Amino acid sequence: MTYNEETAYYKMINRLLAVHGFTFVRAEEDLSVCWLEKKQNGITHVVKLNYRTFTWANHLKQDILKTANQIQNMSKGLFAKKTRIHNVYFGEQEPADEWSKLKKPMIIKSKRPIPMQLYYLDGDSYEKESEKLFRHLKLDDKVTLTSADEQELELEKGRLRSLLVQQQQANQAVFHRKKPLLVYGLIGICVVMFLLETLLGGSTDSTVLIELGAKYNPLILAENEWWRIVSSMFLHIGALHLLTNMLSLYYLGTLTEQIFGHRRFLLIYLLGGLIGGLASFAFSDNPSAGASGAIFGLFGALIYFGVVYPKLFWRTIGNGLIVILLINLVISFSASHVIDVFAHLGGLAGGFASALLVGLPGKRNTRARIGGTLLSIALIAGLIWYGLTGSVNDTLRHVLKVEDAVKQNDYSSVISDSTLALDEGDSVYEPMLLFNRGLAYYKTGDIEKSAQDYERLVKLTPEDHAAHYNLALVLQTEGKKEEALKHAKRAVELAPDESQYEQLQQKLSQ
Template structure:
């Protein structure tokens, strides 16, 4: 056996993973089918690589259709308006009957025009055309490749191992981004808000307005009288046991996730700034008394959105869809249910996004972007404080 096609298959995999910075999404049990993604490459954000001996064009046509169906699922998961999938086939020979019409243009399913599949065949006698297509898709293409007529099985195995080791290393790198730190402040904040709740209950009740004001709830008249600390103290107060339970549960799941990604001290900054900006937004947009960690918790959502902003591919491969859906549900809930301080939620969400942009992601730096986010945070804070101390939107209205 020459193992030539097997070598080409793994050389293509090496090219995509190691030279074009793709990530391995899926691999079949027999290691003859790979799905890879790199959303930074617009012409081919998803590549499917298949080692299969082609026989009839009908099989090829059905496989392209199945690839389009799988690509549509990926498009929805990545929340992309359009998705181009490149399906590469490595075979010794092309189909025995007429197949050229399948390669003339990208395939688009009739039921959706949002996912296209571009098939490329690497077969004997047609490799030059395939590599021309490869060079069109990628700036640093493969025009310089030259393959021998035969390869030893050991050469294929060595190249395969190199590719799989590289894929594992990239996966480990991604895991390190998601699990940078061990949560500490999340548990501390949970303990503090439970302790403060018990203190409220002992001293008149957590639903008692006078008690809430006495312990630091956001109360605009006293803020206007100089009690600026009421921008921070509401983060640790809760009105009723249900309010406490919901925010404690949300903090447990969201806080640990954000603290793992950003580390302890970045999380501390994100949480407190988000809570502060949520209180300031509430001060500006509503005269009602308010309290709760909701602004800071929405800040955790904002921090996750920023993580997706700088690590889009990893974000949508892992937590992205769930995070966005939960944010939308919570905002809809806030706008439709009376008595919820939605301005505080939105202020916290924006605050978390900005605070994460200032601190950035561990092991990554972008000083110009961080400076921009710091300036935006400063200007927004000054604007909201000035507006609040000069009447607030609720009074202007």
């Protein structure tokens, strides 16, 4: 049978796609060059097929170097750790001059060296070279010479078009498995909670936020209100906070729900938000609220999608998603004084772990799901343990001990625990610790230290009427009547309705 290089070219592509499970990566507009790929036994085989006749070896060499340069410049998403390139040419005849040196395998320099093997199929070498290609691809197959029949050529072209349409439809189906529904429900819950915050006094009022369920470490530790880790996901601080998070939830959420389906999406969102909230609890003692931890969980889930479908990921959403994620991370770190960066990082890790746990529709990978389960459990348990024992909440644990000791009038414990907490450095609890330790010193007769604590406190919180009153009492005990009267008057100015302040002022004025 006569040999036709164009028919042989299309027939080989169809064979690799339809029979051996290769996937289409890219092609020239006229389909004269096609790139296919398949991962097998841990090795990714990338096959570049060309139909073109080279009259001279130098022209062939230039095209080989062009291919090597293309591979170096291709998206990083194309190559796995172990990749083999098979550069296959279909020509009418081989180059007229000596070209045997070009047949030797070459190593393409990249982040990791990539070997590339050349195959040149013409009428004389077709069977030998095709057998070598199948052998290197670890495929048990054999193709015969192809006729020059025009009908067969059109038939093979039609088959290729059909296969490419099928693959395109399969790729589109990945992004449209389910219509997004739950994302609208989640947005609705956040909006309703924001309206409730507004009705109760405002979304920027910390008292309102804590009352409705913001993450607040003191109540989590003292009252075991762990439910706040989840409830805080549906609260927001200010209209801008709500708007930016809901826009992010809409765009990322609809995409994630379409890819993963309803139940998987909901689990990813909640588990990502939970792990993000626990990371905030473990590494920050500031009150916090917002859906951003769960939204970063969606980033994590889409990155997992990129691991499972790397080519589809990089050809569609990959570059844009990574850029947006990096921008968000830069903003998070640069504004960490107002943004809960720990919730963002925890959510990102939690989203990836939960996506690994639930898997993608149509991808049954028991080992991956077990790994995702173990990783999720490890993240949750590790963050809870560190939150309960780590340095971030050390001061808070001492504060809780102080409050308990005050209730029991155990002044020696108040002094020791307050001192431990104050020695750890500046803290939002410093005024309360100074107040209680000053009172404990006063009750145990150490008037000088009590005065020092209250003098330090009134400098720290000059509008605290109780601090001025207690300092006046201490100074009175020390016999410093004039200084005591000054602070007693200040206490009356700040809280004129407190009768005991007025009584002390009158007593000191006599």
